Every structure is written in structure tokens, then in C-alpha cells.
Amino acid sequence: MxxxxxxxxxxxxxxxxxxxxxxxxxxxxxxxxxxxxxxxxxxxxxxxxxxxxxxxxxxxxxxxxxxxxxxxxxxxxxxxxxxxxxxxxxxxxxxxxxxxxxxxxxxxxxxxxxxxxxxxxxxRPKPRSEEDKKIIEEAKSALIEINNMTENEAHRYIQKKSMNTGSSFAETAKLILESLYRE
Structure with a gap:
């Protein structure tokens, strides 16, 4: 107050x-x-x-x-x-x-x-933890490798999914990793 x-x-x-x-x-x-x-x-x-x-x-x-x-x-x-x-x-x-x-x-x-x-x-957004940064980079790398995306495309893909689901960028990256490695 x-x-x-x-x-x-x-x-x-x-x-x-x-x-x-x-x-x-x-x-x-x-x-x-x-x-x-x-x-x-x-x-x-x-x-x-x-x-x-x-x-x-x-x-x-x-x-x-x-x-x-x-x-x-x-x-x-x-x-x-x-x-x-x-x-x-x-x-x-x-x-x-x-x-x-x-x-x-x-x-x-x-x-x-x-x-x-x-x-x-x-x-003001809170700074990302090192763990979150690592998960995001892993998700980007996986998208680049598996879906033949550029780093910018991978970033925008995670960003769009994050916005559509209303979850954080790191949570979305984690979900993407889980779905990619489940398949």
C-alpha cells in the first residue's frame, strides 16, 4: 500500500x-x-x-x-x-x-x-534463471535440428506457442522438449 x-x-x-x-x-x-x-x-x-x-x-x-x-x-x-x-x-x-x-x-x-x-x-520482467536459459537453448537447438529451423524461427515458434498458451517462455520450451523427445 x-x-x-x-x-x-x-x-x-x-x-x-x-x-x-x-x-x-x-x-x-x-x-x-x-x-x-x-x-x-x-x-x-x-x-x-x-x-x-x-x-x-x-x-x-x-x-x-x-x-x-x-x-x-x-x-x-x-x-x-x-x-x-x-x-x-x-x-x-x-x-x-x-x-x-x-x-x-x-x-x-x-x-x-x-x-x-x-x-x-x-x-519489469524478472530475469531468467540459468536453468530456464538452458532449457530455452535446448528447445531452440532441438527445433533447429529436428525441424530444420533457423535460430530466429525457433525463437519465434517458442514465443508464439508461449503467447497462445499463456504460459512462460521457459515453460513452453520445456513442453516443446517433452513433446519432441516423446515422439
Whole structure:
């Protein structure tokens, strides 16, 4: 599940930001005062946004970022002098005093980026195991030898069968080997 984590060293600041986000239609998963709490909460969520101040009770925002940034976006509320430094790191920054509209728009954008990255990561095909690669090569070799196909034709044949049956490429190669050597 995706979520928004609000993290400030002062609990009242965290509650204020949470209330702003909730009033604008967002669900806040947690309000934290320490980096360790943020990291623990982020581990229980698949992705999301961390809205935080520069310094938390036990670490600064960049240390939190190092632990959660693969699946999370960060929105840092800071003074205008520090903004450029964090933009280079890929952390969205908002200067204080804060405009509610800027916060809402930045959180929305960051949340969308996090969701898109997670979906793209989820859809990425898993690498084939060495065993699967070996089975596929054996099936191609058998098709080349027995049916006088080129390697490209053998590959396309396995691919087409895989798509028609809805099974994986390696499973289809295994079935082809079984049927060829059964005959």
C-alpha cells in the first residue's frame, strides 16, 4: 500500500501538516518525530511520499532519504537558503513560510511519481534463471535440428506457442522438449 508519512521533530508541526493534507483529501499513514520511525513506517508501505523538515529527533532528512528513497519521494519543508542543495539530490523542496496550495500540488506530483515508479518496477520482467536459459537453448537447438529451423524461427515458434498458451517462455520450451523427445 502507498502512503504519506509526515515527519517533523516537533509533534505539533507534524500534526499541522497532517491536518492540512487531510483537509485536502489525502490520507496520512503516520506522523513521526524521528528518522527511525519514518524508516520503519516506510518498510511497511510499498511506496509513497515523506513530507518532512530538515532535522528530526535522531537524524537529518538526507539520512532518512538514503534509507527510503528507492520507493519513496521526499518533500522537504526548509528555509529558502537550503533549497538548491536538496534539489540536486532529487528531493522536492518548499520554502517556509508555506503556502497550502504549493504543499498540496507538490505532494500530489511526488505521489504520482512514486506510484508511476512502483508500477513500472512491478511490470519489469524478472530475469531468467540459468536453468530456464538452458532449457530455452535446448528447445531452440532441438527445433533447429529436428525441424530444420533457423535460430530466429525457433525463437519465434517458442514465443508464439508461449503467447497462445499463456504460459512462460521457459515453460513452453520445456513442453516443446517433452513433446519432441516423446515422439
Amino acid at each position: 502507498a502512503g504519506i508519512i509526515v515527519a517533523f521533530s516537533k509533534p505539533e508541526e507534524g500534526r499541522t501538516i497532517k491536518n492540512l493534507l487531510v483537509r485536502n483529501g489525502y490520507t496520512v499513514a503516520a506522523v513521526c518525530t524521528s528518522g527511525a520511525q519514518v524508516i520503519n513506517m516506510a518498510d511497511s508501505l510499498r511506496n509513497g511520499v515523506v513530507v518532512c523538515g530538515y532535522k528530526l529527533a535522531d537524524m537529518i532528512c538526507t539520512e532518512v532519504w538514503e534509507h527510503v528513497h528507492e520507493d519513496f519521494e521526499m518533500v522537504l519543508l526548509t528555509n529558502p537558503g537550503n533549497m538548491y542543495e536538496f534539489d540536486k539530490m532529487g528531493i522536492a523542496t518548499l520554502s517556509m513560510p508555506l503556502k497550502v496550495k504549493d504543499l498540496v500540488n507538490t505532494v500530489e506530483m511526488s505521489y504520482s511519481i512514486s506510484e508511476r515508479r512502483w508500477k513500472k518496477k512491478k511490470l
